[in-house]
Amino acid sequence: MKILVCITHVPDTTSRIAFTDGDTKFDTNGVQFIIGPYDDYALARAVELKEQSGGSITVLNVGGAESEPTIRKALAIGADDAIRVNAEPTDSLFVAAEIANVAKDGGYDLILMGRESIDFNGGMVHGMVGEILGIPSISPVMTLDIEGDTAKMSREIEGGKEYLEVKMPFVAGCQEPIAEWKIPNMRGIMSARTKPLNVVEPSSNQSGTKLEKYEMPPAKGAVKMIDADNVGELVSLLKNEAKVI
């Protein structure tokens, strides 16, 4: 089974968000970048599937050279080789078009990625890739098992779960608890150094949106502290001031 896992290179979940250049650029100062947490789940499941039934895992990132440590980490976790599309991702459509371009002749049985990136939270790339390639796309996928040429999955829906079956190939946007996150071991880290990381140039320049500027939410007012012995005051404030009960 050939699996393509698409990963994002995103700020660590603990990052404080700030912008520079007149609020048009993300401030990377002091920020650590990681594999997108949802993509980490997709990669972990790919590694488990490979362990069960063999095959190969190619990891793909659309990003500049600064993504390479993140890609190497994915190789250390268990991907066999990597492709970096050498371009600054501008929007979902741009990324999806580049993924689809790599995938179209790759003969992948399975294209996995996170349900969304944790920077732009678009949640759109998997669907776009599926549509461009003319194959099914399912998201957010919580469990994924392969039996022959059929995948059995469950998908989160508001207030419940949906169980589905689909024949490969297809695209899945993944989330927990699809697999246990994998932490690279020393052997993986050493072998990742020599695994192939191929850099390709972008195939097109598709985009549907143009960023005008970033904005921070308005500063929060000071918290109103209430004595623990006077919860009635909280009830009154929620009723009369916040008007939420």
Added chain:
Amino acid sequence: MSSILVFVESAEGAVKKTSLEAVCYAKGMGGDVTVIAFGNEVSESELSDLGKYGASKVLHVNDEKYNKGVIQAYASVIADAMEKEGADVLVLANSSLGNPVSARVAVKVDASLVSNVTELPDTSAGFKVKRSIYTGKAFANVDLTKDKKILAIKKNAAEVKEVGGSATVEPFAASAPDGDFSTNITKTEKATGEILLPEAELVVSGGRGLKGPENWGMIEELAKTLGAATGCSKPVSDMDWRPHHEHVGQTGVKVSPQLYIAVGISGAIQHLAGVNSSKNIVVINKDPEAPFFKAADYGIVGDAFEVVPKLTEALKAAK
């Protein structure tokens, strides 16, 4: 704005609140609002009532085959409806169905697509919308550059309000090819009798401060008294004290309720990211240095085991 199509989702015969928000958002944009709805479980009168929220016409794909949300088939039919209606804008809810459907429609009709939209567009120069990014820690203002636009509206970003009368309901002949049904939905499990966390107006969440799953009764009692959904922090779901679908935070469910009550949660940045769109936040924690107090509107420093039962009683008394 010439013509806006709104995709509404329904469950158990009723149009979802998030879809009512989408209809109201579309009405707020001005122009003519047409709705497309799927399946034979939703009644014509329920659909006609969408007129109250600003829809003038409802296209009803009144076919059992469309009761289940098959992503590809929905996308094909919506793209077809956009073309037939001459709609240049599609509005829908940012949801587990809306997102994957809209992504496919965007490619089909060559549209600009923005999700997590929080405000009405500014069309004075271009077509600019504000969207939530970094899990609510920031916003991006983006210009949609293609002729057709698709907007997926963040939950609770648009107010549901009645503005009009009733809408005409017309059958819409679905045209999805058989291949679109290659995804076979074998079973649907619905949580019954619960308030759904992603759509809840009020949420009560518990963290490690609750000390164990056996102590969740008081959280549930408080939630029941308020008519709220229950949530939890990531460590709590990681330890299996509570099910994964209650995990609120950056990598879990993002909520934007009118009121979020956090009990025994210190307020790690990843948790805050999932709740920072809440209109009002109450924090109950025995540690006065808990970072969550900085993000709260109201705070109580105290032992959850004493404060929560008292708060529940006070709420009952105030009813």
